[in-house]
Amino acid sequence: MPRQAQDEVERNLELLDRQTAEAGRRLAETRGQGGPDFVQNAILGPLADKRKATIERITIAIGRSAAEPTGLDGLAACDLGLAAPGTQPSGTGQQGNDGPTAADFVDITKVAPNVRAVRRTAGASTGAFTSRCGTNERGQHNSDNDIVAPGVSNGAHHVHDYVGNKKVDFNSTNESLSAQRTTCTNGDQSAYYWPVLRDTSRRGPDANALGGGAEGNRGAILVPSTVTITYQGSPTGKVVAMPRFLRIITGDAKAFTNGTKNANAHWSCTGFENKVQLTGKYPICPRGSKVVRSFAFQSCWDGSNTDSADHRSHVAFPDARGNCAEGFKAVPRLTMRLVYKTPAAPNFAVDGFQGQQHNAITDHNDFINVMSDRLMRQAVSCINSGRRCG
Structure with a gap:
């Protein structure tokens, strides 16, 4: 990472964490609400939009002093990635x-x-x-x-x-x-x-x-x-x-x-x-x-x-x-x-x-x-x- 971009990139990486944390809170608070598409439309979709904008700022910051990285926008979308409550994830052990x-x-x-x-x-x-x-x-x-x-x-x-x-x-x-x-x-x-x-x-x-x-x-x-x-x-x-x-x-x-x-x-x-x-x-x-x-x-x-x-x-x-x-x-x-x-x-x-x-x-x-x-x-x-x- 170019030294000139480090502070701005770090701030936006922290923002990505906060955005994900807020989505996690909403998932917990709204469990059982809405129809089959509620989580995607009300939480994961808006989260992806916010993350895309934040990742774009990271790309621009790096591009001011080096070649802009490509393909980062593919990291914007999130899925639940978790087993349903009360079920056991696949793999070895509880982790x-x-x-x-x-x-x-x-x-x-x-x-x-x-x-x-x-x-x-x-x-x-x-x-x-x-x-x-x-x-x-x-x-x-x-x-x-x-x-x-x-x-x-x-x-x-x-x-x-x-x-x-x-x-x-x-x-x-x-x-x-x-x-x-x-x-x-x-x-x-x-x-x-x-x-x-x-x-x-x-x-x-x-x-x-x-x-x-x-x-x-x-x-x-x-x-x-x-x-x-x-x-x-x-x-x-x-x-x-x-x-x-x-x-x-x-x-x-x-x-x-x-x-x-x-x-x-x-x-x-x-x-x-x-x-x-x-x-x-x-x-x-x-x-x-x-x-x-x-x-x-x-x-x-x-x-x-x-x-x-x-x-x-x-x-x-x-x-x-x-x-x-x-x-x-x-x-x-x-x-x-x-x-x-x-x-x-x-x-x-x-x-x-x-x-x-x-x-x-x-x-x-x-x-x-x-x-x-x-x-x-x-x-x-x-x-x-x-x-x-x-």
């Missing part, structure tokens, strides 16, 4: 032909070690700051995404687990987040959320709901046994404070079709994390070992913005030596570790968008920093002085 399959799982004991230790320089910041925020025992779930689709109900089209801030949804604002209580024992009001993992061999309570089974995310939600949230330092120097309300998305929920550019999935098993990390496969763990999802967020910040049009450009990963690019500052590196006792493969899968095959590579995590300035200063002091606290 139907939308994945995953047995080929998406690998015996971790047969994977060659692929983890390399990061080298630190003499000036590295070696401390750590931990927020203990529970495992979402309260069952805070929704299919919103306040970062990517603010103001849009079901903007994620898949269900999220939440810890930290006690009320995060499509209506959240900086003001509402800062007014909420938190599940974190140290007063950290930040919002930490990720797509749920499901036992696809069992029926979930949201089997016919948007974000859940109505959009291909079928199965019983699995609660992690532990959630570890830690902020770490830079291997090459000191870190500076994150700004309050900084928003970061790590990984790509559409990496199966977008490619691996923004993918940042890490799957492993307890006892193997320092040896093997998987990106595009789910692990089959040996007896006594549990599945682990881990995330290391971007830790270089542009020094001025708390978000960006593509929700990525204001933050970045350091280079292979641990250095931030010119103009970027090292901030505490947020890492998260989720541990699960899962059913036997291939009976578990991460929630995702339709068409992404519930592939392991689509795993991602979202974060809104709502720490008070005082708590953030404490975290930075711990990290830069080599202490471990939280």
Whole structure:
């Protein structure tokens, strides 16, 4: 994609998601209404018209600085693509032909070690700051995404687990987040959320709901046994404070079709994390070992913005030596570790968008920093002085 067109294309891609979400809401609200052609004439037809206009804007934006892509208008039309409520989709397991399959799982004991230790320089910041925020025992779930689709109900089209801030949804604002209580024992009001993992061999309570089974995310939600949230330092120097309300998305929920550019999935098993990390496969763990999802967020910040049009450009990963690019500052590196006792493969899968095959590579995590300035200063002091606290 031409750099000059990126912002406009990203805005229109988000609009496509909102248009589809609105059509999904109408499908749910009007179930059983109208005649045999009601869905096509009242919902899918108008949706195709809106999508066609949006796709045309994408084509024009790209054409201003490169050759216009052809054939994109063929992507405008949508169909239901779902089995009728109460029926079972075709394919393997409850996820139907939308994945995953047995080929998406690998015996971790047969994977060659692929983890390399990061080298630190003499000036590295070696401390750590931990927020203990529970495992979402309260069952805070929704299919919103306040970062990517603010103001849009079901903007994620898949269900999220939440810890930290006690009320995060499509209506959240900086003001509402800062007014909420938190599940974190140290007063950290930040919002930490990720797509749920499901036992696809069992029926979930949201089997016919948007974000859940109505959009291909079928199965019983699995609660992690532990959630570890830690902020770490830079291997090459000191870190500076994150700004309050900084928003970061790590990984790509559409990496199966977008490619691996923004993918940042890490799957492993307890006892193997320092040896093997998987990106595009789910692990089959040996007896006594549990599945682990881990995330290391971007830790270089542009020094001025708390978000960006593509929700990525204001933050970045350091280079292979641990250095931030010119103009970027090292901030505490947020890492998260989720541990699960899962059913036997291939009976578990991460929630995702339709068409992404519930592939392991689509795993991602979202974060809104709502720490008070005082708590953030404490975290930075711990990290830069080599202490471990939280």
